[in-house]
Amino acid sequence: MGAISLGIAAPSLSKGDRLAEPYRTRRQSLSADIVVIGGGTAGTIAAIQAGRAGRKTILIEAGSQLGGTTTVGGVAFPGIFFAWGEQIIGGIGWELVQEAVAMNDDTLPNFSIPHGRQHWRHQVRLNPHIYAMLAEEKMLEAGVDIRYYETPFALRFAKNRWEIETVGKGVHATITCNQVIDCTGNALPTAMAGYDVIREEEIQPGTLMFKIDGYELESLDQDLIKQRYQEALDRGEFTREEFRGNIIGLLRSQGDNIQHIMDADSTTSESHTIANINGRKSLLRHLRFIRTLPGCEKTKLVDMQTETATRETFRIDGHYRITHEDYVTGKKFDDAVSYSYYPIDLHDAHGVIPDHLEEGVVPTIPLRALVPKNSRNFIVAGRCLSSDRLANSALRVQASCMGMGQAAAAAAVLASRKGISPLEVPYDELRELIESHGGIVPA
């Protein structure tokens, strides 16, 4: 009997197979000068900057590649690097963008020609896959230790050092470091560290980016299609919010930045799962519907991102909160570390009507807006910076996030060299470090 049960329990191994050791979570202890959490639009730049400035840097990224919303989210059209004819965001972000453009034989927009009311003319269309690979190459070259599929679950500060506990696939690491840069976009590590974060009651919708093809827009009976869509809306098959009630808009854009997923929040695995499922469900329903329309029977889904990209979740409560008024008047802060430039761009259920800045206005970002109140050795970069909702709708764009990423990392580098907090870093030294790596600091 014993012999028989043994026979059942032991797996039959083929030649070359190896029986794994009994499972044990791998415990690791690591140390670094700087830990960047989140390798998205801002975090990629931050980690490269920290590494190039010679600090031992670890990057923790919950996903499988770099670039975040730029690459995984499919929003591969960063903007805006030039304002009123002058470059306002340079440095590592621009370096990556330029190289990605060159490697894909794309062309940069002609920034000498003003974009007028069409600010998107100055955004740079990228191949996101090339961008992600170049970013990874540069990060490794900068000596950064990249840890994909990992996320922190506790942050503790004692004796001028952070202890971060992370979990990944089969790994539980304890990382000690001197400075933390939260680039998750959602400020979850900031909240874990015990600092205040803020969220609007109603957040901007998220978007699943995809590409459909297989129909000739010009030869479709658009009136009939609109009518059929209206009937489906009236029957409750779709909500108006999903594609702004505009089926022709969906067909014309072929899925490029058109879908709206209400309440999409990427902060936790659970909320992001819901946002992803909602995005895919909505697309599938629409795809089925489109394939019933005359002239669209052969519509194909050519491409789809693996995540619903989110516009707005939590923001930190920083030493300074950038206001809408600051933004539209281009307030120059004494501790400005980067520019930002974009129209106020708040999306709602009906879409968005951008509110352009007046000629010559270039807003700036003070270091204080990147540092949570009451924090030590802690800084953020990206869309979760401290700002009111309207200012955030413009500050969150990618070039601005890249500028912030470089500036936040430079502050963390100097802070870690001197054993102080980012806000205590001498401003002139900060400027010098950013500029020596190509970043542009407001004059």
Place this chain on the structure above:
Amino acid sequence: MEGLFRHKKVFLQLLVAGGILLLAAAEDTGPRRFFLKPTLELPVDTVYRYLVLEEDSIPNDTLFQLRSAEGFPLAYYRKINTNVCFDGTCRMLKVQLYWNITGRYLGIELPPGEFLSKTDHEKFNLSEYARMNHLLADSLSPLADFTFEDLVPPAGDLLPEGAAAPTLGNPALGGLTADAVTSATAPAMADYVVAGAAYTTYRLWHFVYGPTRDEIQRLTQQSLSDGLLVHILASPDASDVAWGLQRAGDYLSSSGPLREAVLSRIANEDFSLASMAIDAIGPASLSSSAFQQALMRKLSGLNYSLKNKLVDKLGEAPALDPEVRAALVKSLETASGSYLSHLFALLLKQKVNDAETCLEISNLLEHENHFVASQTFQFLEKAACEDEVVQQRMNRYRNKR
């Protein structure tokens, strides 16, 4: 097909008080001209006619080219006859559309008695002509991507009986047309059309940016020379300069006024033009030591983005001038970030691996910044420097890592 007739020395005085427009004659007494500034302001000597074979929506098939006595093209125009309709009554509109030699919109000329009109065939006033000029000059106008239907709200605004709403890309753009609908232009589009004349704006814009424009650029390109390019690069219009820089490569010798004109555009003020200027430089110019040195003098004043680009360009030189090379090696000491990487890439491309230079560079293996040290190590490894001291230093670095 090309024809030619001589003009009495008419000065191409299509311009503009204050740079915007010129009303050449009093209303209804002579032709009226609404013009922007051309690249070249020289007297017109001859007018060439070209048969435009590519069919677009302009019924008249002749493209006229104005030339100066030196043979420089100065401007192009086409005669356009088109119907404008309101509430079913149509009138024939005759205009001459002008293009600059670089293909941008230049202006409109109206024969005596002719006028542009709005809803109800009401005549344009001067500010509406100015606005039309401004809108037609906008090469990035969203009118490019929109169908005529986008200009008007979906309901209620019907075209005249029997007229189909034309759409972008529809060759039937010609034919019966209407501004009847324009009183209710869709709000998002109101910024891009003259109020009450949405269709006229839309239609003229598509004439301006239609196939004629490509033909014009092709014809100017046929007449390109060093001399003409120098004029184009001196234009106050950035799009002219961009046009010239994108075509200057083939004419750029290592010396002369064109070289100076291209070099002068390598400056921080305008990234796009500076990038194009750098792109225009080819190996033939780079083979000159003097030219490399001129580029090197530019380098120190440039911002980071352009610096890297210029360093990459120097890397394309058939052989690096010794002075330039020494200066580049020296600059490694203070370089950081990607500038350092670009400098090392240039030295590798130029196969720099002599003992003296490698020895100098190997000092950086001791740099306190590990990124600088590791970039240096990688360079020395790839360059395969054989010097013994360099090898020892590399071994020390290897063991320390």
